[in-house]
Amino acid sequence: MGWHYSISGLLYVSFGYKSEITTFPDSSNPDILAYIELGEPTLVTADEQMLFDAIFN
Structure with a gap:
């Protein structure tokens, strides 16, 4: 899968889903x-939280 699908999945996971x-x-x-x-x-x-923080903060 492409990176944009991975990022989308990470967004859901970072919010608890x-x-x-x-x-x-x-x-x-x-x-x-x-x-x-x-x-x-x-x-x-x-x-997952560390990856989210690294990308979006």
């Missing part, structure tokens, strides 16, 4: 590259 990413879900609509859905609540690990 898993994310479900489905890439290229509809070949009839090429403008949509992926669907990103809010998943189950989860705890943020120290590594």
Whole structure:
């Protein structure tokens, strides 16, 4: 997966949720590259928080 999908997933995790990413879900609509859905609540690990802080602060 591309870095932008990873960053999107990291954003969800940093706010305490898993994310479900489905890439290229509809070949009839090429403008949509992926669907990103809010998943189950989860705890943020120290590594995930450190990565989020390094990128967005």
